[in-house]
Amino acid sequence: MKKDTRDLLLEVALELFATKGYHATKVSDVVKKAGVAQGTFYWYFESKEEIVLKIMAEGRKKLLEVVHSGYRKEEGNIRDMVDSSKRLMKKLLSFASNNRNLMILLLLKGQGGDEKLRNAISETLVAIEKEFANNIQRAIELQMLEDRDCVEFQAQMLTSLVTGTISRWLFGPMHELNYQPSLSIDKVVDEMVRYEFFGLIGQGGRQ
Amino acid sequence: MKKDTRDLLLEVALELFATKGYHATKVSDVVKKAGVAQGTFYWYFESKEEIVLKIMAEGRKKLLEVVHSGYRKEEGNIRDMVDSSKRLMKKLLSFASNNRNLMILLLLKGQGGDEKLRNAISETLVAIEKEFANNIQRAIELQMLEDRDCVEFQAQMLTSLVTGTISRWLFGPMHELNYQPSLSIDKVVDEMVRYEFFGLIGQGGRQ
Amino acid sequence: MKKDTRDLLLEVALELFATKGYHATKVSDVVKKAGVAQGTFYWYFESKEEIVLKIMAEGRKKLLEVVHSGYRKEEGNIRDMVDSSKRLMKKLLSFASNNRNLMILLLLKGQGGDEKLRNAISETLVAIEKEFANNIQRAIELQMLEDRDCVEFQAQMLTSLVTGTISRWLFGPMHELNYQPSLSIDKVVDEMVRYEFFGLIGQGGRQ
Amino acid sequence: MKKDTRDLLLEVALELFATKGYHATKVSDVVKKAGVAQGTFYWYFESKEEIVLKIMAEGRKKLLEVVHSGYRKEEGNIRDMVDSSKRLMKKLLSFASNNRNLMILLLLKGQGGDEKLRNAISETLVAIEKEFANNIQRAIELQMLEDRDCVEFQAQMLTSLVTGTISRWLFGPMHELNYQPSLSIDKVVDEMVRYEFFGLIGQGGRQ
DNA sequence: TATGAATGAGCGTTCATTCAT
DNA sequence: CATGAATGAACGCTCATTCAT
Numbered sequence: 001m002k003k004d005t006r007d008l009l010l011e012v013a014l015e016l017f018a019t020k021g022y023h024a025t026k027v028s029d030v031v032k033k034a035g036v037a038q039g040t041f042y043w044y045f046e047s048k049e050e051i052v053l054k055i056m057a058e059g060r061k062k063l064l065e066v067v068h069s070g071y072r073k074e075e076g077n078i079r080d081m082v083d084s085s086k087r088l089m090k091k092l093l094s095f096a097s098n099n100r101n102l103m104i105l106l107l108l109k110g111q112g113g114d115e116k117l118r119n120a121i122s123e124t125l126v127a128i129e130k131e132f133a134n135n136i137q138r139a140i141e142l143q144m145l146e147d148r149d150c151v152e153f154q155a156q157m158l159t160s161l162v163t164g165t166i167s168r169w170l171f172g173p174m175h176e177l178n179y180q181p182s183l184s185i186d187k188v189v190d191e192m193v194r195y196e197f198f199g200l201i202g203q204g205g206r207q
Numbered sequence: 208m209k210k211d212t213r214d215l216l217l218e219v220a221l222e223l224f225a226t227k228g229y230h231a232t233k234v235s236d237v238v239k240k241a242g243v244a245q246g247t248f249y250w251y252f253e254s255k256e257e258i259v260l261k262i263m264a265e266g267r268k269k270l271l272e273v274v275h276s277g278y279r280k281e282e283g284n285i286r287d288m289v290d291s292s293k294r295l296m297k298k299l300l301s302f303a304s305n306n307r308n309l310m311i312l313l314l315l316k317g318q319g320g321d322e323k324l325r326n327a328i329s330e331t332l333v334a335i336e337k338e339f340a341n342n343i344q345r346a347i348e349l350q351m352l353e354d355r356d357c358v359e360f361q362a363q364m365l366t367s368l369v370t371g372t373i374s375r376w377l378f379g380p381m382h383e384l385n386y387q388p389s390l391s392i393d394k395v396v397d398e399m400v401r402y403e404f405f406g407l408i409g410q411g412g413r414q
Numbered sequence: 415m416k417k418d419t420r421d422l423l424l425e426v427a428l429e430l431f432a433t434k435g436y437h438a439t440k441v442s443d444v445v446k447k448a449g450v451a452q453g454t455f456y457w458y459f460e461s462k463e464e465i466v467l468k469i470m471a472e473g474r475k476k477l478l479e480v481v482h483s484g485y486r487k488e489e490g491n492i493r494d495m496v497d498s499s500k501r502l503m504k505k506l507l508s509f510a511s512n513n514r515n516l517m518i519l520l521l522l523k524g525q526g527g528d529e530k531l532r533n534a535i536s537e538t539l540v541a542i543e544k545e546f547a548n549n550i551q552r553a554i555e556l557q558m559l560e561d562r563d564c565v566e567f568q569a570q571m572l573t574s575l576v577t578g579t580i581s582r583w584l585f586g587p588m589h590e591l592n593y594q595p596s597l598s599i600d601k602v603v604d605e606m607v608r609y610e611f612f613g614l615i616g617q618g619g620r621q
Numbered sequence: 622m623k624k625d626t627r628d629l630l631l632e633v634a635l636e637l638f639a640t641k642g643y644h645a646t647k648v649s650d651v652v653k654k655a656g657v658a659q660g661t662f663y664w665y666f667e668s669k670e671e672i673v674l675k676i677m678a679e680g681r682k683k684l685l686e687v688v689h690s691g692y693r694k695e696e697g698n699i700r701d702m703v704d705s706s707k708r709l710m711k712k713l714l715s716f717a718s719n720n721r722n723l724m725i726l727l728l729l730k731g732q733g734g735d736e737k738l739r740n741a742i743s744e745t746l747v748a749i750e751k752e753f754a755n756n757i758q759r760a761i762e763l764q765m766l767e768d769r770d771c772v773e774f775q776a777q778m779l780t781s782l783v784t785g786t787i788s789r790w791l792f793g794p795m796h797e798l799n800y801q802p803s804l805s806i807d808k809v810v811d812e813m814v815r816y817e818f819f820g821l822i823g824q825g826g827r828q
Numbered sequence: 829t830a831t832g833a834a835t836g837a838g839c840g841t842t843c844a845t846t847c848a849t
Numbered sequence: 850c851a852t853g854a855a856t857g858a859a860c861g862c863t864c865a866t867t868c869a870t
Contacts, residue, residue: 005829021319023230027865037831039868048865078408112228112319118382126380136407146409150398153390156375157368157402164367173333173363175325183360191357195364199406200343201285202353212854234840244856249841251854419833435733437644441861451835456862458833492822526642526733532796540794550821560823564812567804570789571782571816578781587747587777589739597774605771609778613820614757615699616767626850648844658852660847669844 006044008034014055018101019177022052022113053120056110059102060124066095067131081144082197089162089189096166097185100177107167108175129159158196165192213251215241221262225308226384229259229320260327263317266309267331273302274338288351289404296369296396303373304392307384314374315382336366365403372399420458422448428469432515433591436466436527467534470524473516474538480509481545495558496611503576503603510580511599514591521581522589543573572610579606627665629655635676639722640798643673643734674741677731680723681745687716688752702765703818710783710810717787718806721798728788729796750780779817786813 012034016025027048031041045051070088096103110121133155139145148154169188172179181188194202219241223232234255238248252258277295303310317328340362346352355361376395379386388395401409426448430439441462445455459465484502510517524535547569553559562568583602586593595602608616633655637646648669652662666672688709717724731742754776760766769775790809793800802809815823 021321023319024321026863038866039832040830042866043829108318108325110319111315112230112317112324114228114231117319118315122381129380145407148398148409150390150394153395153398154402154407156380157372157399158407160371160375161364161368164371165364168363168367173336174329183357187357188360191355191360192364195361195406197406197408199402199404200346200352200361200365201404202355233838245841246843246857247855249843250856255840435735437733438735440859452862453836453864454834456864457835462861522732522739524733525729526644526731526738528642528645531733532729536795543794553821559821562812562823564804564808567809567812568816568821570794571786571813572821574785574789575778575782578785579778582777582781587750588743597771601771602774605769605774606778608769609775609820611820611822613816613818614760614766614775614779615818616769647842659845660853661851663845664850 005034005036005040009036009041009044010051010055010058013051014101014105017052017055018104018109021109022105022117049114049116052105052110052113052117055102056105056117056120056124059099059106060120060127062099063095063102063106063124064127064131066091067128070131078144078197081139082193085196086189086193089193090185092162093166093169093185093188096170097181100170103166103170104177107163108171125159125163128163129155132158161192161196212241212243212247216243216248216251217258217262217265220258221308221312224259224262225311225316228316229312229324256321256323259312259317259320259324262309263312263324263327263331266306266313267327267334269306270302270309270313270331271334271338273298274335285351285404288346289400292403293396293400296400297392299369300373300376300392300395303377304388307377310373310377311384314370315378332366332370335370336362339365368399368403419448419450419454423450423455423458424465424469424472427465428515428519431466431469432518432523435523436519436531463528463530466519466524466527466531469516470519470531470534470538473513473520474534474541476513477509477516477520477538478541478545480505481542492558492611495553496607499610500603500607503607504599506576507580507583507599507602510584511595514584517580517584518591521577522585539573539577542577543569546572575606575610626655626657626661630657630662630665631672631676631679634672635722635726638673638676639725639730642730643726643738670735670737673726673731673734673738676723677726677738677741677745680720680727681741681748683720684716684723684727684745685748685752687712688749699765699818702760703814706817707810707814710813711806713783714787714790714806714809717791718802721791724787724791725798728784729792746780746784749784750776753779782813782817 009030013025013030016029016033019025020029027041028038030051031038041051045054067088070084070091106121106124110117129152133151136145136151136154136158140147140151165188167175169181169183170179171177216237220232220237223236223240226232227236234248235245237258238245248258252261274295277291277298313328313331317324336359340358343352343358343361343365347354347358372395374382376388376390377386378384423444427439427444430443430447433439434443441455442452444465445452455465459468481502484498484505520535520538524531543566547565550559550565550568550572554561554565579602581589583595583597584593585591630651634646634651637650637654640646641650648662649659651672652659662672666675690712727742727745731738750773754772757766757772757775757779761768761772786809788796790802790804791800792798
C-alpha cells in the first residue's frame with residue numbers, strides 16, 4: 001500500500017509550512033523530506049504557491065464542513081441555542097486539535113505570505129463568518145436574539161473570538177508548535193460559549 | 208527642517224512592510240523610496256530584520272501605553288466598568304485608526320515572517336492580554352464580576368475579540384489596505400463593549 | 415567524454431586562485447570560465463571556502479604521498495642516505511613542477527586567506543615536517559647522524575629549506591606565475607641535498 | 622605627549638593586519654581601535670593599500686638595516702665566518718622577536734593580498750637574499766667557501782632557511798599569534814648557523 | 829512517472845572611499 | 850585637522866523552476 005506521491009507531498013509540505021513557515025520552507029526541503037527528486041514536485045504541482053493554495057483550499061473545505069454541519073436547524077429556546085453552539089464549538093475544537101498543522105497555516109503562519117495566500121486565508125474566515133451570520137440571523141428571526149441591526153458585525157466578533165481562542169488554546173501565548181493545551185476541550189467550550197452569549201458578566205451577573 | 212534619515216527609513220520601511228509584506232519588501236525598495244543609497248540603510252540598521260524588530264518594538268510600546276492608560280482605577284458599579292471599558296476601546300480604536308500600517312504589521316502581515324518577527328508579535332499580544340487580565344482580576348476582587356477561575360482564559364478571549372475586531376473593522380473582510388471602515392468608532396465601541404460584557408444575548412436578552 | 419562538472423570547477427577554481435589569489439577570485443569568475451551558471455557552483459560546493467579547502471586537502475594528500483613514498487627504508491651509509499634524499503627531492507620537485515597552481519596556493523597565495531585556509535596550509539607543512547623528522551630520527555638511530563637533541567627543529571629547518579627553495583625555484587624571486595625555472599631539476603636537487611647534509615661548507619670544505 | 626595620529630594609525634593597522642590579516646581588517650576596524658573618525662584615516666593615507674605598503678616599506682628598511690649591519694667585514698677563517706654569521710642571526714632573531722607583528726605581515730599574512738602587497742614582500746626577500754649573496758661571494762673570494770658557481774641559489778636557500786626558521790620559531794607550527802617560542806635565541810642561532818655551514822651531517826659527521 | 833543536474837535572476841550585505849561641515 | 854554620515858559598486862549566496870534523460 002504505497003503512499004500516493006502526490007498526497008505524500010501535500011502532507012509533508014503542510015507539515016513543513018506549519019513548522020517553518022511558508023517562506024522559510026524550500027521546495028528542496030519538501031522533496032528531501034518526502035524522499036523524492038526535485039523534479040517530481042513539479043510533475044504534481046505547478047509551483048510552490050500552487051501546493052500551498054491546494055492545501056489551504058482542501059483545509060478550508062473540511063473546516064467549513066465542520067462549521068456547516070454544526071448547527072442544529074430547529075432551535076427552540078435559548079438553552080437549545082446554547083447547546084447547539086456548544087456542539088458546534090466542540091466539533092470545531094476537535095477538528096482544530098486533530099489538524100494542528102492546518103490550523104497553524106490558516107490562523108498563524110500563512111498571513112505573511114503572498115497576496116494569494118493571504119486571500120485564501122481571508123476567504124476562509126469570511127466563509128466562517130458567513131455561517132455564523134446565518135445562524136445569528138436565524139436566531140433573530142426566531143426572536144431568540146435582539147435585532148441590533150449589525151448581524152455581520154456580530155458574526156465577525158464571534159469569528160474573532162472563536163479563531164483567536166482556538167489558536168491561543170492550541171498553541172499557547174507564544175504560538176509554540178508543540179504547546180500542550182492546558183484546558184480540556186469541554187472547559188474551553190463551556191467558557192467560550194458562555195462568553196459568546198453572555199459576555200464577561202455572565203448569566204448571573206449583578207446588574 | 209530636514210527629516211532625520213533614520214526616522215525616514217523607519218517610516219518608509221513600515222509603510223512598505225505594511226503594503227507589500229516583510230518578505231516581499233526589498234531593502235532596495237526601502238532605500239529607493241527614501242531616496243538614499245543602499246549603504247545608508249546599513250549605517251543605521253544592522254539588517255533588514257533589525258529594522259522590522261525596531262519598528263515593532265516601538266509600536267508595541269506605544270500600543271501598550273494606550274492600553275495601560277486606558278482603564279480608570281476606581282470603578283464603582285457595572286456601568287462604571289462598562290464606561291471605563293468603552294473609554295479604553297475608543298482610545299484603542301483611535302490609535303489603530305491613526306496607525307494603520309503598524310496595525311497591519313502587528314495583526315496581519317507580520318505573522319508569516321521569521322521566528323523573531325513572530326515572537327515580537329506574540330509578545331505584544333501577551334502584553335495586552337496581561338493588561339486585560341489585570342483588569343478582569345480587579346473587577347472580580349471588587350465583586351463586579353463572578354470569579355469563574357479562569358481569568359487568563361477570559362483575558363485571552365477578550366484579546367481575541369478586540370484584536371480581531373480591530374483588524375476586521377480597519378481592513379475589511381479581505382484585509383484590504385485601503386479599506387474604508389463602514390462603521391463609526393462609536394458604533395464599534397458600543398457593540399464591542401456590549402459584547403464584551405453581555406455577549407450575544409445582551410443586557411435585555413430574554414432568557 | 416564530457417568532463418565532469420565538479421572536476422571542471424575544481425580545476426578552474428585552482429587555476430584562478432593561483433593566478434589571482436583567493437580573495438580576488440570571484441565565484442562568478444570561476445563559473446564564467448567553467449562555462450556554467452552561478453547556481454551550478456553551489457550544487458557542488460557549499461561555499462567558496464569549501465572549494466578551496468577541498469582543493470587544498472586533495473593537494474595535501476597527493477603531496478604527502480610523494481613525500482611519504484620518497485625515502486628508501488634501509489639506508490646503509492651516508493651515501494645511501496644522500497642518494498635517498500636526492501630521490502625524494504627529485505620526486506618532490508617533479509611533483510611541484512607538474513602542479514604549479516597547487517604549489518602557488520600552498521606555498522604563496524593561500525597565506526593571506528581566512529583562518530581555515532591558513533590552517534590548512536599550516537597543517538600541510540606540519541605533515542611534511544613530521545615526515546622529515548621521522549627520517550632524521552631513523553638516521554640518528556642508525557648512527558648516521560649525530561643526535562643533537564633537536565630533531566624537530568632540524569626537521570623544521572629542512573622543511574623551510576625545501577619549501578622555500580621550491581617556491582623560489584619555480585616562481586623566481588618575484589613570485590611570477592609564468593616564471594621559467596632557470597636551473598634544471600637535477601642541479602637544484604644536487605645543490606639542495608648537498609646543502610641539506612653539508613651546509614655551505616660542503617663535504618670538502620676546508621676547516 | 623599626545624601620540625601622533627598618523628603613527629597611531631600605523632601602529633594600530635599593523636597590529637590588526639597581523640592579527641586578522643590584511644583583507645579581514647576593515648578600515649573601520651582600524652579607526653575604531655585608534656579612536657578616530659573614518660575620515661581621519663583618509664587625511665593621512667590615500668587608501669588602505671597605501672598604509673600597508675607604508676608599513677611594509679618601513680619594516681623592510683629596518684629589517685635590512687639589521688641584515689646589512691650584521692656581518693663583520695674582515696673575516697679571517699671559518700671560525701670567524703661562523704661567529705660573524707651567529708652575530709647576524711642573533712640580531713635578526715632579536716629584531717624578529719621584537720617586531721612580531723611586522724614579521725607576521727612580512728612572512729605570513731601578507732602573501733595573500735593584492736599584487737602590490739605581494740611584490741612588496743618579494744622585494745624584501747630579494748633584498749635579504751642579495752645581502753646574503755654578497756656575503757657568500759666575499760667568502761668565496763676569500764677562499765673560505767668553495768665556488769660552486771651558484772651563489773645566488775645558495776643565497777636563496779639560506780634565505781629560505783632563515784625566514785622559514787624564524788617564522789616557525791616565533792609562531793609555532795600552526796602560526797599562532799600568541800605562540801611562545803620554546804627554544805632560546807641562542808639555541809636557535811647555534812643550530813641554524815651550524816646547519817647553515819655544515820648541514821645535517823655537521824662538523825663531525827662521519828663521512 | 830521520476831530523476832537530479834543545471835539555471836539565473838535576484839537579494840541582503842559589505843566596505844573602501846568621499847565630502848560637506 | 851577632524852568628523853561621521855552618505856555613497857554605490859560589488860560579491861556571495863539562494864532557491865524556485867526547467868529539462869534532458
